[in-house]
Amino acid sequence: MDAMTPSQMTLVAFLQAQNCSNLVASWRHPDTQPGYGTPAYYQHIAKTLERGKFQMAFFDDRLAMPDRYGDDHVETVENGVRAVKLDPISVLTAMGLATERLGLGATYSTTYYEPFHVARVFATLDLLTQGRVAWNVVTSLNNSEASNFGAQEHLAHDLRYERADEFLEVVQGHWDTWQEGALIEDRASGRFADGSKVRRLDHEGKWFRSRGPFTVPRSAQGHPVLIQAGQSGRGSEFAARWGELVFVIYPNVQVARKSYAEFKAKVEAHGRDPRKVKVAPAVYVVAGESRAEAEDKKAAIDALVKPVDGLALLSEVLNFDFATKKPDDPFTDEELQSISGLRAILDRVVTQSGKARPTLADFLHHSGRGTTRELMTFVGSKTDVADQMEDWFKSGACDGFVLAATSMPGSYEEFVNLVVPELQRRGVFHRDYEGATLRDNLGLARPNAGDWKHLYR
Numbered sequence: 001m002d003a004m005t006p007s008q009m010t011l012v013a014f015l016q017a018q019n020c021s022n023l024v025a026s027w028r029h030p031d032t033q034p035g036y037g038t039p040a041y042y043q044h045i046a047k048t049l050e051r052g053k054f055q056m057a058f059f060d061d062r063l064a065m066p067d068r069y070g071d072d073h074v075e076t077v078e079n080g081v082r083a084v085k086l087d088p089i090s091v092l093t094a095m096g097l098a099t100e101r102l103g104l105g106a107t108y109s110t111t112y113y114e115p116f117h118v119a120r121v122f123a124t125l126d127l128l129t130q131g132r133v134a135w136n137v138v139t140s141l142n143n144s145e146a147s148n149f150g151a152q153e154h155l156a157h158d159l160r161y162e163r164a165d166e167f168l169e170v171v172q173g174h175w176d177t178w179q180e181g182a183l184i185e186d187r188a189s190g191r192f193a194d195g196s197k198v199r200r201l202d203h204e205g206k207w208f209r210s211r212g213p214f215t216v217p218r219s220a221q222g223h224p225v226l227i228q229a230g231q232s233g234r235g236s237e238f239a240a241r242w243g244e245l246v247f248v249i250y251p252n253v254q255v256a257r258k259s260y261a262e263f264k265a266k267v268e269a270h271g272r273d274p275r276k277v278k279v280a281p282a283v284y285v286v287a288g289e290s291r292a293e294a295e296d297k298k299a300a301i302d303a304l305v306k307p308v309d310g311l312a313l314l315s316e317v318l319n320f321d322f323a324t325k326k327p328d329d330p331f332t333d334e335e336l337q338s339i340s341g342l343r344a345i346l347d348r349v350v351t352q353s354g355k356a357r358p359t360l361a362d363f364l365h366h367s368g369r370g371t372t373r374e375l376m377t378f379v380g381s382k383t384d385v386a387d388q389m390e391d392w393f394k395s396g397a398c399d400g401f402v403l404a405a406t407s408m409p410g411s412y413e414e415f416v417n418l419v420v421p422e423l424q425r426r427g428v429f430h431r432d433y434e435g436a437t438l439r440d441n442l443g444l445a446r447p448n449a450g451d452w453k454h455l456y457r
């Protein structure tokens, strides 16, 4: 097996347990396979990714349908705009059963779940898969999610992160409950575990009370890997404190280099080793045998996008009803201030349109929501795609990529068949897994109980 070196990139698949990929139009694509409601569908993707030595399959999550647009769900359901959303942990379990090395990541919300529950769900899967699990810590986005959990309105942005900080302290505390060597399991003496090495947490804070002891022993990798994708000032501080793998959206390589360096400096300011925090931008890849074939494929997928895709997704992600606006009416200052959710999109629209008060049409165009323009897109032959990925990776723009799909599972099959061997040939992607756990394959150390207390302050 190759030793993992910093000169090799991390590859993660950006998956959705839903009726389409991250790109809504993908479900209308003739190459997309039916079966998002079956284990076989996800197990096929998992095996394809493991064949391509991907470090991880990762699922996003939302706790509501995109129904902010027109304050109604009918358009969403009619058009299949992420109308289905399955619980990602159940899906990951199915994928874990079909693979041996592939890392398994899922998103769970700190705003709507309880820390004991989240700690237990992820620790259980981490134990069952012998240390292959990661949790993407999110604070969620909008009022539709709030409504499903008995609240009228989504908690304010910075309060969500305050709650999330305490949530992580509780989760990490529970994950530390079973110290190394606590398990004895000696039938002859009848001693199951060393009582002095298992403890209660007794947490009492502003947001949570949780006693313990936790009921799941430590896994082969200590505890699950933490993923984070905060992008705002507060969000990226949170990511710098807790994240081990950090997802970002970078619009181009120049911005990427600058933002990457700034983020790594924040990690260092938290007393952590920046090399041990991997940064991976989300990208689409459309690869073909030739550049012309890849461009044709991309044109075919772009032709399947409907305007409602962008409108429903913008309303969802910005927590603002875009049905209240006409295409060319500028937003008022009050309306712009009321936009919550992912404000980085608002910043991007203002910058790129050059307008302090953009219109709905500006939002659709410059956010690229619902289209491949939303993310950096690498299109071309295996050489074209590998050139771009290598350039980003080697020029200090990222440590790897989170690859979104335009058709399922076709995008991953074409990437694994065409681009992975090319990246391996160039020595920028590993040829085999370095070890059995996700931490081994991400080049992350196995944490000792309590490490997070002095490291992450």
Ligand SMILES: Cc1cc2nc3c(=O)[nH]c(=O)nc-3n(C[C@H](O)[C@H](O)[C@H](O)COP(=O)(O)O)c2cc1C
Pocket: 059, 060, 061, 062, 107, 137, 138, 139, 140, 141, 228, 229, 230, 231, 232, 233, 234, 235, 236, 247, 248, 249, 282, 341, 342, 343, 344, 402
């Ligand atoms: C690749 C990627 C995946 C994300 N997945 C989710 C997700 O599954 N659920 C969610 O609520 N937010 C998700 N987010 C949003 C982030 O958690 C975060 O809220 C967002 O980037 C805005 O940053 P902020 O919270 O600092 O304002 C994702 C972001 C990125 C870049």
